[in-house]
Amino acid sequence: MRTAIDAWSAGRRPYLLLVLLCLALHLPGLAALPPFDRDEARFVQATRQMLDSGDFVQIRFQDEARNKKPVGIHWLQAASVGALSDAASTAVWPYRLVSAAAAMIAVLLTFALGAALFGRPAALLGAAVTAGALVVVTEAHLAKTDAALLASALAVELGLARIYLAHRAGQVAGRGAALLFWAGIGVAGLIKGPVVPALALLAAGALTVADRSTAWLSGLRTLWGLPLAVALVAPWLVLVSSATDGAFLGEAIRSDLLPKLTGGQESHGAPPGYYLALLAVTAWPASLFVPLGIAVAWFGRRTPGFRFALAWIVPGWLLFELVPTKLPHYVMPLYPTLFLLAAHAAWTGVAAAGRWRWAMAAWLALWAAVGLGLGVLAVATGFVFADGPSLAAIVVAAAALAAVAGGIRLAGRDAPSAMAAGLAGAVVVFGLLFAVILPRLDGLWLGRSTAALLAREGVPANRTVVVGYSEPSLVFLAGTAIDFADAAGAARHLAAGPGNAALIGDRDRARFAAAAAAAGLDLVEGPAVRGLNYSRGRWTELTLYRRR
Template structure:
């Protein structure tokens, strides 16, 4: 694989699917593309369990309490992640409310940092990718990153990963400048590099610095020298990174009397390394096997590009991109807890490698077996996405949604067009066609199908039932057992009581007048037995049935209050 110098390759027609006017304004083209890819479902999807609702509710409580040091979810301390994402979400709440565009009860307000973080990551991939793979390949690589299924999901989920991707993409882009042109690397650029790492620490602890650290060690060993290290100015850069994050860490240590560090490091981080936390265990090779899904629709091009990238590893730009990917990928594979988005900080480099190969007129074709694997993965994911969109409404509600039906011809068209272009050797055009055809496919699924799967959205429907049957009920007067997902607190209020058993629900109901409880069907017998023992005669005022997708089972919640309440 030949990677051109920073001036970029001569224009070719591989990106002919994109109007020339937009090719001359790549930043505008990428912004428009991201809006088309990520806005469908952004406002329509309710808060998802578990992480999104948990992060959003903790940020909401931060705004309401005015305590921007301690992180709380309901009545409990949330000592797992730093406060960076909560500050960003709190800031978006304040901005949206001050402009009168929304309020803190709407989940989309908390998704804004993820959306803009993902957008900055895409723009950073294009901006610094130009010096690594050339102008047009950088544009294609950034577009492929924007359309990755995992980023399409993370851009509309209110948690840390899209914002973290922005800091890592920016830091690694600056690192690439120091590596390729150490003598031209300025002190201002070095300061920006270390500030990005400090912000990454505030978002997700050590993951942000880990990626450039492993890449730097790999490059130093492979090159047997590291002139870029002096360019990065670590003697004052590392203290700058520490100073960026240290004030909050000192404050949270004092506020929680050290509990944050014992729980975040000793509990959360070490449990992820040593065991599959929250049933998220995966074997070594998990990320390689799931890459075709997470990086759809560009994964097959990246897969085909890898042999050429390895052959070209002596080229400094290729070497840098491989050093960005390989050591951190191996670390993620070694960690016991595995989720598809964990490797997302490596996707900018992978997409640039794939785009550079696709745009190279001198590229070598991949082995036939590798090409077949890539094509099979492309077809499998496209067809699987359409089949899931078609089957889910039928299985959950016996519905056949028009939007779901339309995903089938779209998925078939995507596969046919991309495979046909690849057979003609138009790999760059195939990469861009995949991005553009993913736009309507994602829009149908995320706007036309998923928000309409009513059984999945238990908490919003429960909140509607409570508002209809007990209008004006304060969240402190509501308790629930049998369904303790974080979305309940976000939908019904942070003072909602999450009760352990049906007996607890009966005692909660008896403790004060005007209270309402939701009792899961599995706890109903225990609830009625305890109510009888307390001489209570609760009346049923509503029922909500749905599918708890985090546990994979149906649940029925029965609303009770005492007569006259």
């Protein structure tokens, strides 16, 4: 394996290999998976409404202003849909293609970063496992901000690394490094506001404190770099502030940013240590040698490459752990650097000794448990959401078992091969999971089933009201004009016109029946659909009602 990695890390070969790997990991399932609730469905619906209205400044979901996130991801999705599809289509893959492309760019930038920090062989290994990490593969399949944020974060980090490493080598980085840094800051600001700028500021501060010198900061060329970043963001901010009478910034800060900083927004609160506890899961299989990589970096922290990596990871990680609102993907901008450290430790053949050997053995056991758990989960979902596990689920379980067995067997004698074994298993596991297993679990996709029922019954969205289920995926799949109400509102809707229809959830059926009786409605009960409303964690049955 070492000979192969050495050969493939030369010239342009790494880029070709990584592109092919990303295609194998990130494309399967883009078209087959229905839109996920709630964030992805909100993003794609808001982009569709931009295309429908021609207003590319304000962000709206149905009649509600979405004054939370910047506009960047919607522009990218709109460009993709405009080139490959149209707003009337319910195909979600053109929206997701932006995330898949962004994940690929992030992987290629990870290789460039690793080559600067640790050399090309370790960089190739680290970038490859970055492509296959569970959280990266997942975000590459979702039409929201996080894959694009990862790409912009890697651009910023690479620019910062080149500036810092050049200074430590007694040189001055070219303008290209500063351009990459500031352009990345601007793009990141348009994607998700202050997240990446905050990480860059923390990393630069940590390096300045560690080196006890600010001299290297001159390489940032702030006099023209900062205006460049501002120029990328400011025009849209001016336009959206004008269009909303200044409401966008105020609501984004009051309703989105501050609640995340002061409490667990939308029930996503968790104590410090949350991300560390989830690392073995969210980073699988790339997490195999992460503890070893961190230990090696700490002992070699005076070395420029290690110092830079730690400066990017440690302050940012502490920030994410201290912020009360937590979701598993929030720390993803720190993961590629972690994986590069792991790959460097694996490539150089560093072995855990003494008490660290037992700690590493415990981590390997945890890594193995996660891999086996994915296989068990693939099989178990067939019993919960279908009539039993499919052949694809059995293959996934076998691939997960093979990956775990190969990783454990090779970990002590050929670490690069152990990482490659885990990655090979990930290609099979994630490919079948996203392309075959998840799309076929009908009970998991209540929005898809409901939209299909309305289409079969010939009920248009603008004549339909829904009670007891209000997930955004239904808006995207059934149509922007679909409405949501309570039981009394549904009765009034049916009374307003003979062509109207109502979908009533099982928990609201009695209240709806009472309201319909009070209104003197003679109703026809139609077909029903049942599925898991996973956003609320409960099974829901929706029944179609129309006037006789």
